[in-house]
Amino acid sequence: MVFTSRAGGVSHSPYDSFNLGTHVGDDATDVAANRERLAGILGLPPERFVWMEQLHTNTVTVVDGPAEGPIEATDAIVTREKDLALCVLVADCTPVLLSDHTAGVIAAAHAGRMGARNGIVRRTVEQMVALGAAPERIQVLLGPAAAGESYEVPEAMAGDVDKHLPGSRTKTAKGTPGLDIRAGLVRQLMSLGVTHIDADPRDTITDHDFFSHRRDGVTGRQAGVIWMPHA
Template sequence: MPAQFGAGLLRVDLGPGVVAGFTTRHGGVSPAPWSSLDLGTSTGDDPARVRENRARVEGWVGAPVAYAAQVHGDRVLALGPDERAEWEAAEPPAAAGEADGLVTAQEGLGLGVLVADCVPVVLADPVARVVAVAHAGRRGVSLGVVHRALDAMTQRGARPADVRAAVGPAVCGRCYEVPEAMRDEVAALVPETWATTEAGTPALDLPRGVLAQLAARGVEAVHVDRCTRTDADLFSHRRATATGTTTGRQAGVVVLT
C-alpha cells in the first residue's frame, strides 16, 4: 500500500533516488466545489489558489513540478535544463508544452500528470536515472501513450527490466460506462480494457489496460487501486457531472532526487 506524506500525497516506491506519488483532494486552499487541493488550470478555480496548491505539492516532493497541456494524445515531451529554464521563466502555472507524457533525466525537476478519472502513470528507472509520466485516458490507452513514454525513456538509457511504474487512482471498470461500440473499439486495440459495470452495461477498465501494456513491455508496476468515481477523497469528472457541478484535478508526480 502507498504511504501518505504531506497533507494529501500518496507515496509510491519507484526505487532509490526517486520521489513519486499521487495527490488526493486534501491539503490545499481551494473552497467548494474544488475542495481543496485543485491542481488544474481549466476547472474555473482561481489561478492564485491553483498556484498555491501546486506550490504545496512542490514542497512535499522537494522540487518544482512541470505539467503539460494535455490533449488526449500520445506525444511525450522531453524536459531538460533548457526547457526547465524556459518553463520556470513563464508566469506560473504555465504548461511546459502540449503533450500527454513528460520525460526527463534532469535531477530536481518534477514531472506531473493531471487527472480526474483518467489514469495517471508515473515511471522511473532508478539505475539509468530517467523518469516519466503519462496521461492515459480512453484515447491515450488506445494510442499507446504509455508505450510512447517508455520509448522516450529507453531513448535516454532506461531498460524496461529496470523501470518501475505506478498506476494511480482512476475510474474503475465497474463505474466507467460507455457505449457498446466504444467498448468494442477500444478493446479491439487493448483487450484487457473490456469490462461491464455493476449494472451489467458496457464499460472500459482503463487501469487494467494500462497494467497490461506495462506488463507487455516487461515493466514491473504497482496499482493504487482506488476508484475516482466512488472515492470522495479523489476528484472525479464523472461524479461531478452527474451532480451538476464541477471538480478539480489531482496529479501523479515523480522527481529524481
Template sequence: MTTTTPDIDVIRARTLAGIAHGFLGRRGGVSTGLHAGLNVGPGSEDDPAAVAENRRRALQVILPGTTLLTPYQVHSADAVVVTAAFADHDRPHADALVTNRPGLALGILTADCAPVLLADRTAGVVGAAHAGWKGAIAGVTDSTIAAMETLGADRARIVAAIGPCIARTAYEVDAAFQRRFTDADPANERFFVDSRAGHHRFDLEAYVTHRLAAAGIGRVEALGLDTYADDSRFYSYRRSTHRSEPGYGRQIAIIGMMD
C-alpha cells in the same frame, strides 16, 4: 502506502520506493466551494491564486526546491523528453513527460484518467503519463517507455505505478466504445463486463496495467484507488457530470529526482 504531510494526502507506491514521487488527492489545499481542497488544475474554473498555491503545496511535499513541470494534456499518445524547465505558456501539448535531469519535478493532472509514474533507478530516468482511454489505446505508455529509452533507460529495469483512477464499477460505456478496443485487439474484450442493454463497464486500470506489461515492464503496481467512489479524497469528472455540477477539480501525480 499513504502518508499525510501536513494535511496533504500523499499516496506512494512500493514499486517506486526510493524515488521521490507521490499521487495526491484533494485533501490539504486552499480551494473552496466546488473545487474545495487541493485543486491543481489551471484549466478549472477555480481561483488562479488558489490553484497556484495548491501546486506550490503539492511540490513542497514531494520535491521541495525543484521546478514543477506539467504538460498541456490533450488525450494523445505523445511523450516529450524534458531537459530544462519551461514556462507555463510554453507547456508542450502532450500527455507524458520524461527526464533524467535532477531538479525537475514531472506532474500529471487527472480527474478519473489513470496517472502513471515510471522510473529506471539505474539510469536515473523518470516519467509521468496521463492515460485516459484515448491516450491508453493510442499507446501513451508505450511512447513514454520509448522516450525514457532515448535517455538510457532499459525497459527491463523500468518499474511503474498506476495511481487513483475511475474503477470499472463506475465506468459505464456504450457498445461503440467497446468496439474501439476489440477492433484493436479482440483480446481486449476481457477488460469489459456487461452492464445495462447496449452498455458495458470498462476496467481502465487493468487495461493500462496490461499495456505496460505487454511493453515489457516487469513490475507494475496498480493501487486500486477509485476516484469516483470517494468524493472526500479525490476529484472525479464523471461524478461531477452525474451530479450536474458546473465544474470539477484535478489532482496531481509527481515524480522526479533531487539534485
C-alpha cells in the same frame, strides 16, 4: 512518486480543496497556493515542477529543465534531470509514473481513454528506452482512476478501445459495458517487458477523496508527481 487527493488545500467548492489544475475555472490565486503547498511538502522549489497542456494525445515530450508554463500539447513528459518534478493532472484518467533509477530516466503520463487507446504509455516506454532505460528495470505506478466497476461506456466504444488496448474491456457493477483502463495498461506494459508494476485500485468515480469529472462535471484535478532527487 506521489499521488495527491482532494484534501489539504485552499480552493473552494466545487474545487475543494487541493485542486492543482489551472484550466478548470478555479481561482488562479488558490491554485497557485495549492501548488506552493505541494512544493513545500515535497521539498522542491515551485519552479522545478513541470506541468503539461494535456489534450488526450499520444505525444511524448522530453524535458531537460524547468518550463515557463505547461508543456504544450503533450500527454507525457520524460527527463533525465535530477530534482525536476514531472506532474500529471487527472480527475478519472489514469496517472502513470515510470522510473528506471539505474539509467536515471523518469516519466509521467496522462492515460485517459483516448490517450491509452492510442498508445501514450507504450510511446512513453519507447522514449524512456531511447534515453537508456531498460524495460525490465522500469518501475511503474498507476494511480487512482476510474475503475471498471464504474466506468460505463457504449458497447461500441468498449469494443474499439479493447481492440487497441487489449484487456481494457469489462462489465460494470450494473452489468453494462465498461472500461478498465488500468487493466489494459498493465497488460500492455507486460507485453513491452515491463513487469515491475503497481496499481492503486481506488476508484475516483466512487471515492469522494478524489476529484472525478465523470461524477461531478465541474471539479478540480489531483496530480501524480515523480522526481529524482540528487544522491
